[in-house]
Amino acid sequence: MKKIIFIYLTFINLAYGYNYDSLLLKAQASIFPKVMLLDKKIKDKLVDSNIVYTIVYDKSDYDTALFIRDSINKKYKGYFGQYVYKINLVEFSNLSKETQASAIYILNSDKNIKKAANIAKEKGIISFSYDTDNLRQGLLFSLILEKSMVLYLNKDNLYTQKVDFVSSLLQIVKFVDKKNI
Amino acid sequence: MKNNKVKSLSSKIILSIVLVSLLIITTILTIFEKINKEAFYNIETEKVHIIAKTIEPLIALNIYLGLDDKINQLTTQLIKNPNILAVKVLIGNTVINEVKSKEYENNLEDSFIVKDTIFEPNSKKEMGFLILIYSSKNYQELLHKYTLFITALLIFLGVLFLVLGLYIKRLLSPLGEIATLLKNYSPDKEMEIPFIKSNNEIGLISGALTNMQESILKYSKQQQNINNYLEEEVSKKTAELVKQLYTNALTGLPNRLSLLNKIKNDDKGALLIINIDDFKEINDFYGHEVGDGILIEFSLRLQKMYNQNQNILLKHLSGDEFALFFIQKPSMEELMQIAKKLVNAVEKMIFFHENNEVSIRITIGGSYQIKGALEKADIALKSAKKKRKSYLIYDEKSNVEKLYKENMEWVRKLKKAMEQDKIVPYFQAIFDNQSNKIVSCECLIRLIDDEDNVIVPYKFLSIAKKSRLYSKLTKIMIEKSCRYFEHLDFDFSVNLSVEDILDLETVDYIKYNIKKYNVSNHIIFEILESEGIENYQEVSTFIDEMKTLGCRTAIDDFGSGYSNFEHLLKLNVDYIKIDGTLIKNLDTDKNAQVVVETIVEFARKLNIATIAEFVHSEAVLKKVKEFRVDRTQGFFLSEPQRQILLELHDKKTRQNSMDV
Numbered sequence: 001m002k003k004i005i006f007i008y009l010t011f012i013n014l015a016y017g018y019n020y021d022s023l024l025l026k027a028q029a030s031i032f033p034k035v036m037l038l039d040k041k042i043k044d045k046l047v048d049s050n051i052v053y054t055i056v057y058d059k060s061d062y063d064t065a066l067f068i069r070d071s072i073n074k075k076y077k078g079y080f081g082q083y084v085y086k087i088n089l090v091e092f093s094n095l096s097k098e099t100q101a102s103a104i105y106i107l108n109s110d111k112n113i114k115k116a117a118n119i120a121k122e123k124g125i126i127s128f129s130y131d132t133d134n135l136r137q138g139l140l141f142s143l144i145l146e147k148s149m150v151l152y153l154n155k156d157n158l159y160t161q162k163v164d165f166v167s168s169l170l171q172i173v174k175f176v177d178k179k180n181i
Numbered sequence: 182m183k184n185n186k187v188k189s190l191s192s193k194i195i196l197s198i199v200l201v202s203l204l205i206i207t208t209i210l211t212i213f214e215k216i217n218k219e220a221f222y223n224i225e226t227e228k229v230h231i232i233a234k235t236i237e238p239l240i241a242l243n244i245y246l247g248l249d250d251k252i253n254q255l256t257t258q259l260i261k262n263p264n265i266l267a268v269k270v271l272i273g274n275t276v277i278n279e280v281k282s283k284e285y286e287n288n289l290e291d292s293f294i295v296k297d298t299i300f301e302p303n304s305k306k307e308m309g310f311l312i313l314i315y316s317s318k319n320y321q322e323l324l325h326k327y328t329l330f331i332t333a334l335l336i337f338l339g340v341l342f343l344v345l346g347l348y349i350k351r352l353l354s355p356l357g358e359i360a361t362l363l364k365n366y367s368p369d370k371e372m373e374i375p376f377i378k379s380n381n382e383i384g385l386i387s388g389a390l391t392n393m394q395e396s397i398l399k400y401s402k403q404q405q406n407i408n409n410y411l412e413e414e415v416s417k418k419t420a421e422l423v424k425q426l427y428t429n430a431l432t433g434l435p436n437r438l439s440l441l442n443k444i445k446n447d448d449k450g451a452l453l454i455i456n457i458d459d460f461k462e463i464n465d466f467y468g469h470e471v472g473d474g475i476l477i478e479f480s481l482r483l484q485k486m487y488n489q490n491q492n493i494l495l496k497h498l499s500g501d502e503f504a505l506f507f508i509q510k511p512s513m514e515e516l517m518q519i520a521k522k523l524v525n526a527v528e529k530m531i532f533f534h535e536n537n538e539v540s541i542r543i544t545i546g547g548s549y550q551i552k553g554a555l556e557k558a559d560i561a562l563k564s565a566k567k568k569r570k571s572y573l574i575y576d577e578k579s580n581v582e583k584l585y586k587e588n589m590e591w592v593r594k595l596k597k598a599m600e601q602d603k604i605v606p607y608f609q610a611i612f613d614n615q616s617n618k619i620v621s622c623e624c625l626i627r628l629i630d631d632e633d634n635v636i637v638p639y640k641f642l643s644i645a646k647k648s649r650l651y652s653k654l655t656k657i658m659i660e661k662s663c664r665y666f667e668h669l670d671f672d673f674s675v676n677l678s679v680e681d682i683l684d685l686e687t688v689d690y691i692k693y694n695i696k697k698y699n700v701s702n703h704i705i706f707e708i709l710e711s712e713g714i715e716n717y718q719e720v721s722t723f724i725d726e727m728k729t730l731g732c733r734t735a736i737d738d739f740g741s742g743y744s745n746f747e748h749l750l751k752l753n754v755d756y757i758k759i760d761g762t763l764i765k766n767l768d769t770d771k772n773a774q775v776v777v778e779t780i781v782e783f784a785r786k787l788n789i790a791t792i793a794e795f796v797h798s799e800a801v802l803k804k805v806k807e808f809r810v811d812r813t814q815g816f817f818l819s820e821p822q823r824q825i826l827l828e829l830h831d832k833k834t835r836q837n838s839m840d841v
Contacts, residue, residue, distance in 0.1 A: 034246055038303050081304075148250040166302040168238035172251060 018108040020064050020130065021145070028105070028143050029071035032128040033080045035141060035151065036103045040164040042083075045102040045125050051085040054101035056092055056116050061107045065089045068105065097122055106130065106139055113137040117157075124162030135176055152176050191353035195346030202342060210331055221323045226293055229315040232265070233297035237311050240270055241299045244308055249277070256280040264316045266292055270299070272309035284316065291317040355383045359390065366394075368401035429497035431473055432480035437498040443506055444554050451507040452554040453520055453547040453572075454562050455483075460501035463541070467534055475532045475539060476500065482530060486523075504558075513549055513574065520545045520572040545572035560585070591644045594630065599650070603629040604657045606665065607821035608673070611792060611814045614806050621672035621705065623814060624662040625821050626654060646680070655681045656690050663698040674705035676737060679716060682708065682723045692730070701731040707758060709737045721752050728753070735792070740776055746783060757784050759810065761795030767808075768800035777808050785809075 033053060036042065042051070053072065057065040069087045078084060090099050092112035097119055103126040106116045113129075117138030120127035129139040135154040140163075142152045153173040236255060243251040256268040256278050266285040270278040293315040299308045355376045362372060371394065377387040427439040444452070457463075457479070464472035480497060487493045487505065496504040511519070524543060532539040546562025548554040557575035564581065565573035575581075598604050606624040613620045628636040645651045658675055666673050681687045695701045706727060708720060724734045735756035736749065740763050749757075759780055763773045777793075784791045793805040796815025805813055 031246055038242075038245075040303060148254075149248055151246075166238070166242070168242040168302055171239055172242055172246075172248070 018058070018061060018064075020061075020107070022067070024143070024145055025064065025068055025130070026071050027145060027149055028128065028130065029068050030075050031143055031149070031151070032103075032105060032141065033072065033076060033085070035128070035169070036126055037081050037083075038166045038169050039126060040166065041162060042102070044162065046083070047086075047100045047102060049084075051080050051083045051102040052088050052100045053080075053085055054088040054090050054099060054104045055107070056090050056095050056104055056109075056112075057107040058109050058112075059091055059093075062089070062091075064107060068107075092116065095119060101125055103128065106134060108134070113139065121157070126163055127157075132176070141173075150174050191346075191350040191357075194349055194353075195342075198349075199342050199346065202338065206335070206338060210335075214327070214331070217327055218324065221320055221327070225315070225317065225320045225323075226295060229265075229293055229295040229313050230297070232259070232262070232315075233295055233311055233313050237297050237299055238302065240311055241308060242302050244270075244272065244277070244299065245302050252278050253280075259313075264319060265313060266316050267312075267314040269312040269314075270309060271312065277309070285314065291321065293317055293320075355379070356386070359383075359387065363390070368397050371398060432477055432497045434480055434484075434495055434497035434503075436496065440496045440498065440504055440506060440555065443494065443496075444551060447508070447551055449508070449510050450551045450554070451510045451516055451547065451549050452551070452558045453505040453507075453516070453523075453545050454498070454555075454558040455503040455505070455523065456544050456546070456562055456566075457501040458542045458544055458566075460541070463539065467537075467539065471534050471539075472500075474534070475541065478532055479503075479530075479541070486526065510549070510551070516547060516549060517572070517574060520547055520574070524571040543571070547572065547574040549574055550577065556582075588644050588647075591641050592648045592650070595628070595641055595645055595648070595650055595654075598628050598630070599653060599657065604654060604661075605629060605823070606658055606662050606675075607635070607823055609814060609821040610819035611674075611812050612818055614809075614811060614813055619819075620812060621674060623674045623676075623707065624658060624665075626658050626676075627821075646678075651678070652681060652684055652687050655687055659691055659694050663694045663700045663704070666700050666703055667698040670703075672703045672705060673700075674707045674735060676707045676709060678709050679720060682720055683716060688723065688726075695730060695732065705733045705735055705756065707735045707737040707756075708754075717751065724752055724754065740780060749787075754789060756790050756792055756812075758792045758794055758814075764793045764801060764805065764815075765795045765797060767793075767804045768798070774804070774808070777810070781808050781810055 033051075036051070036053070039045070045051075055065045055068055066089070069089060072085075072087060076085065085102075088100060090101075092109050092115070095104075095112070095116055099119070101120075101123065104116065104120050105128045106113060107130050109116075113134045114137045117127060117134075120140070121138065126141065127139040129135055129142040132142040132144055132152050135142050135152060135157075138154070138157055140154050140157050142154075144150050144152070151173045153170070153175055155175040155177045236259060239255055240252055243249070243255065252270060256270065257280055259265050259268050260280045260282050263282075263284075265282065267279070267281040269276055295313045295315060297311045297313070299311050300306060301308050358375060362374065366372065374387045374390045374394070376383045377391060378384060379387070427435055427442070429436040440452075444450070460472065463475060476497075480495070480503070483495050483503060487495055492507055492509050492511075494506040494508065496506060498504050505519070505523075507516070524545060527541060527543045530541065532541070544562060544565050546558045546560070546565055548557035548561065550557060560581045561573045561575040565571070605627050607627045608622045609625055610619045611621045611623060612618065626638045626642070628638075628641060630636055642651070642654075645654055655677065662673060662675050677691075691706075695704060706724075708724075727734060733755040734752075735758050736752070736754050737758045738760040739757045740760040757780065759777055763770075763777050767773050767777060781791050790811040792812040792814060793810040794814045796802050796805055796813050796817050798817055801815070802813060802817055
């Protein structure tokens with residue numbers, strides 16, 4: 001079944017949307033919520049005492065967003081640590097400052113990355129990017145699979161947002177800035 | 182002399198410093214070692230803990246994020262540290278990562294194991310454990326370096342103390358040299374004390390010793406002079422004292438001690454003791470100064486008499502006593518001739534004092550035997566005086582010594598008897614010649630000896646007088662007799678001597694006992710007349726005093742002494758006891774009969790009752806009654822008895838029946 005979905009997504013993406021690595025998607029689905037919880041100010045970002053993990057996508061990537069949501073649910077089964085979470089799927093076009101979100105996960109988009117990054121900054125929430133390239137647009141985290149998993153952190157945006165990560169996180173991430181992305 | 186091994190002061194100082202220092206250093210080092218070892222251990226373990234604490238958050242984050250390969254990277258990186266031998270990461274009891282170095286197996290025993298808890302990032306939830314096995318190589322190296330340092334320090338201190346000790350020993354060595362030198366010090370010889378020029382304490386000591394030596398030398402010389410002077414003075418004084426010891430201070434003649442020495446060291450000589458008769462009277466009359474003058478003059482004349490005779494040594498024994506000691510024993514005749522001549526010569530001597538002529542007489546006692554010569558001559562002298570002879574030589578056959586010994590024995594017996602309460606009254610009845618009834622009894626003294634023999638008074642009474650025990654005996658008799666007759670309605674008589682009457686203490690004692698036992702109406706004092714009553718006034722006073730108390734008196738042994746009828750009148754006595762010597766032969770002695778008749782006649786005229794004692798036979802009793810003597814006492818009628826009452830009762834009964 002996993003193989004069918006993978007082939008399907010590959011096909012769909014080839015036909016209609018961006019091309020996503022399902023393994024990377026799964027890895028990000030697994031790690032990004034945990035990274036979010038490493039923020040010491042996570043409580044400030046709760047929505048009605050819940051964590052709202054918002055996945056922002058292009059209309060063509062809706063299935064990918066669902067895939068991510070399913071992967072998260074499968075992994076976390078309704079709780080990020082001690083917090084109940086909700087996964088909110090929002091298209092780029094619908095994304096605004098009023099969109100409920102404790103953190104946002106941004107899939108690929110040609111035009112809207114900057115907008116999403118700015119909204120995340122304005123809201124003071126953590127932003128995760130599928131693609132590390134998007135970090136230059138102002139998103140905070142991304143993750144790639146190399147020999148091992150490498151977590152990227154946009155150094156330029158670290159202090160512009162209202163986040164305070166455990167210090168050890170900063171020791172394992174790979175910092176990027178506008179110059180070396 | 183006890184050979185004490187000298188213990189070096191410097192060695193003691195050094196030893197003390199070394200011991201104390203070693204003790205302090207050892208203590209400090211032991212404490213330091215313990216502290217440092219612990220500190221080194223803590224440093225090493227702290228290092229491991231720091232490593233663990235440093236790496237733990239990263240491992241925790243990687244576990245949290247599930248980045249297992251990152252964990253492995255971290256542990257692999259850790260193991261590159263040559264001191265970390267192995268790293269283990271456990272979640273629960275499951276080892277999720279373990280890395281070991283090559284040295285791990287070899288160094289397992291010499292390692293620290295630090296276990297650190299891994300907590301979930303951003304919470305205190307326990308996730309697992311990080312175990313670091315750390316090599317103790319550094320720790321061992323530190324210890325090794327520390328031990329080397331301590332050893333070096335100890336060696337250095339040892340050498341330092343050794344050098345210090347040697348230096349102190351060297352500094353103090355002059356003291357030893359000075360002490361060795363001073364061992365042979367003598368005040369007689371001067372010695373040069375070394376190190377006097379040293380500019381330190383040793384120099385000061387040497388200087389002080391030199392000064393002290395000079396002072397001692399000076400003092401020693403002075404002391405020597407004083408000693409010589411004192412020795413001379415002591416010799417002179419000793420000679421003087423020896424001379425004084427053997428010389429009479431007044432006449433300068435050899436004294437009694439000199440004579441005793443002579444007698445002791447001689448076995449052939451003879452002795453005459455010369456005593457000036459009544460010299461006390463000369464002293465009392467002319468004074469001691471004149472007496473001394475006469476003694477000096479007398480000694481000079483004696484010296485003059487005998488200084489040509491080498492065989493005779495003149496001695497001055499005491500005040501009025503001189504002696505002639507014969508070195509070679511003369512014949513008895515010669516000795517007596519010398520004594521006689523001397524007596525005659527002295528009788529012709531006249532001593533002058535302020536136009537008065539003073540004559541003296543001497544008595545000489547001599548001993549022909551040298552053994553006990555002084556005592557024997559003394560006895561002979563006393564005997565001569567007693568016999569009123571001008572000289573007497575001790576007669577070995579006279580047994581005077583034995584008599585003296587017996588007298589002393591009697592004194593001892595008397596004292597013992599008094600102590601043991603063995604002086605007791607015996608009672609002899611006195612009968613009325615008209616009624617033939619017992620009218621009174623005389624209390625007679627008796628001594629009970631150790632064998633319970635009853636001793637009559639003539640054996641000890643004269644000795645008691647000489648030894649001043651007489652008044653004590655009188656007191657005993659007074660007390661016991663009064664006590665005996667306290668509750669008897671009967672007359673009794675006790676004997677008193679004139680000596681007793683003259684003794685106020687005895688008189689007071691008599692009065693006290695008369696009152697105490699209430700016997701004044703029964704007691705009759707028999708005053709002895711045998712030695713002659715000279716102090717009539719005192720006796721008369723006593724008799725009057727006793728009469729006022731209700732007592733009666735009798736003159737005892739009347740007719741034996743120089744009875745003075747005129748005085749007798751004044752004495753106002755109640756009874757006259759005619760002397761036994763007149764009574765005992767009354768039946769045959771015509772003279773006695775005349776005397777007794779006269780006495781009885783005289784007494785009757787004065788209304789004085791007469792008592793005849795020593796009545797020992799019926800013939801005498803018959804004569805006594807014939808001469809109208811009022812009362813009779815004697816063995817013929819009754820002997821003295823210990824218990825008078827039964828005797829009295831019996832006699833009374835017997836007499837009553839006879840009368841009937």
